[in-house]
Amino acid sequence: MRVAIIGGGAAGFFAAITCKEKYQHAKVVIYEKSKKYLSKVKVSGGGRCNVTHNCQYVSDLVKNYPRGGKKLKKIFKQFNNHHTVEWFNRRGVELKTEADGRMFPKSDNSQTIIDCLVETCNSLDIDIRLKCPITSITKTDHGLQLKNRKGLMDDVDRVIICTGGSNKKENYQWLSDLGHVIIDPIPSLFTFNMPSELVTSLMGVVVPDARISLVGENYKSQGPVLITHWGMSGPGILVLSAWAARSLHNKSYQYEVAINWTTCTREDEVKELFKGNTNKLLKNDNPIIELPNRFWQYLIKKSGCDPEQTWQNQPKKNKNKLLKILYYDIYKVEGKTTFKEEFVTCGGVSLDSIELNTMKSKSIPEIYFAGEVLDIDAVTGGFNFQAAWTTGFIAGQLN
Numbered sequence: 469m470r471v472a473i474i475g476g477g478a479a480g481f482f483a484a485i486t487c488k489e490k491y492q493h494a495k496v497v498i499y500e501k502s503k504k505y506l507s508k509v510k511v512s513g514g515g516r517c518n519v520t521h522n523c524q525y526v527s528d529l530v531k532n533y534p535r536g537g538k539k540l541k542k543i544f545k546q547f548n549n550h551h552t553v554e555w556f557n558r559r560g561v562e563l564k565t566e567a568d569g570r571m572f573p574k575s576d577n578s579q580t581i582i583d584c585l586v587e588t589c590n591s592l593d594i595d596i597r598l599k600c601p602i603t604s605i606t607k608t609d610h611g612l613q614l615k616n617r618k619g620l621m622d623d624v625d626r627v628i629i630c631t632g633g634s635n636k637k638e639n640y641q642w643l644s645d646l647g648h649v650i651i652d653p654i655p656s657l658f659t660f661n662m663p664s665e666l667v668t669s670l671m672g673v674v675v676p677d678a679r680i681s682l683v684g685e686n687y688k689s690q691g692p693v694l695i696t697h698w699g700m701s702g703p704g705i706l707v708l709s710a711w712a713a714r715s716l717h718n719k720s721y722q723y724e725v726a727i728n729w730t731t732c733t734r735e736d737e738v739k740e741l742f743k744g745n746t747n748k749l750l751k752n753d754n755p756i757i758e759l760p761n762r763f764w765q766y767l768i769k770k771s772g773c774d775p776e777q778t779w780q781n782q783p784k785k786n787k788n789k790l791l792k793i794l795y796y797d798i799y800k801v802e803g804k805t806t807f808k809e810e811f812v813t814c815g816g817v818s819l820d821s822i823e824l825n826t827m828k829s830k831s832i833p834e835i836y837f838a839g840e841v842l843d844i845d846a847v848t849g850g851f852n853f854q855a856a857w858t859t860g861f862i863a864g865q866l867n
């Protein structure tokens with residue numbers, strides 16, 4: 469059996485290894501269009517590779533997938549984060565868990581993951597061909613024929629497509645031509661540009677626990693917010709961008725977000741923060757321990773309060789403004805940035821075009837899919853790689 473894996477990323481390597489381990493006599497070839505394989509693994513997690521996430525149950529795992537969600541439950545039963553840990557362990561790579569649940573190789577170096585995948589491929593005699601873009605697949609009497617732009621051909625029996633995400637619809641045309649439905653690909657996991665907001669002068673400040681919501685819509689997130697020179701970033705922002713990816717795209721990335729800088733869940737609770745307060749000047753009277761001092765000074769200024777006066781001595785109007793912006797601080801967003809972030813694609817090959825328990829194409833049964841090429845994507849935290857490992861593992865079985 470000749471098996472072609474198209475795409476030398478996380479999903480492609482996992483599919484190739486799984487396949488060759490199961491079908492030892494098969495000829496397995498990875499076709500990678502660029503001159504490097506596993507390039508996203510290399511840069512992932514800031515060079516440390518956030519391999520997966522420490523979720524105890526599959527029911528917790530699936531909550532992190534804005535696209536795929538419940539449908540993934542079944543396939544995660546076959547191969548989930550616990551299997552990933554065991555898989556790498558068995559091949560000599562130990563993973564460690566950070567306080568927030570993200571899992572990295574103990575070496576804190578993504579090269580460890582690359583070495584593990586490449587060495588495993590080499591030991592199994594999997595052929596890795598670089599600079600080999602595949603541009604079309606044709607069904608023949610004997611199987612499938614792969615072609616590149618020059619028309620050069622290879623005949624194979626099975627193909628696993630692991631070409632990753634792309635925001636360009638034309639990159640999916642050849643898959644659409646094969647009868648697969650393509651859900652409009654658009655970006656997910658991006659940061660918010662706020663060119664007209666003064667908050668950008670606080671670049672570098674991190675507010676460790678904020679609640680962010682999209683004004684006029686039901687999308688919400690909670691987590692750290694990092695102020696950047698162009699706007700806002702950090703897990704709290706990225707998570708919101710993922711859940712609201714389609715809606716924000718439809719708004720051409722022009723919208724407003726409201727941020728609750730407190731842990732209060734009701735607006736009337738915010739007043740309580742100032743109850744029984746001292747004679748401290750407001751600038752020294754930050755009622756939210758986690759709020760960085762620079763940020764507190766900024767909020768005082770924004771409210772019109774006088775930092776050199778006590779809370780009691782502030783005019784009522786300014787007090788109300790400060791209470792308001794602590795709980796519901798509105799920012800105008802004008803555009804997005806994906807620079808250096810862990811961006812992924814929302815959309816791709818529809819899960820309705822494949823049999824989920826095998827990853828087999830419904831239109832051409834010799835074709836399988838794995839990884840971000842599918843309409844599956846997650847928030848940050850190791851969940852996107854988990855989807856690549858899981859779908860790669862299942863597709864590689866060629867069931």
Ligand SMILES: Cc1cc2nc3c(=O)[nH]c(=O)nc-3n(C[C@H](O)[C@H](O)[C@H](O)COP(=O)(O)OP(=O)(O)OC[C@H]3O[C@@H](n4cnc5c(N)ncnc54)[C@H](O)[C@@H]3O)c2cc1C
Pocket residue numbers: 474475476477478479480499500501502504505506507508509511512513514517518519520600601602603630631632633808809810811812838839840841849850851852853854856
């Ligand atoms: C900067 C950055 C950091 C990230 N960090 C993390 C992280 O720490 N944890 C996490 O879970 N996720 C992370 N992600 C997301 C994660 O990298 C992806 O979800 C994951 O790599 C998807 O794997 P894949 O194999 O499906 O696709 P890819 O990794 O994109 O691999 C697809 C491969 O296919 C090749 N290819 C495409 N078309 C063709 C063709 N026609 N013929 C041949 N080859 C082709 C491409 O060149 C590429 O090498 C990060 C993403 C980015 C951009």
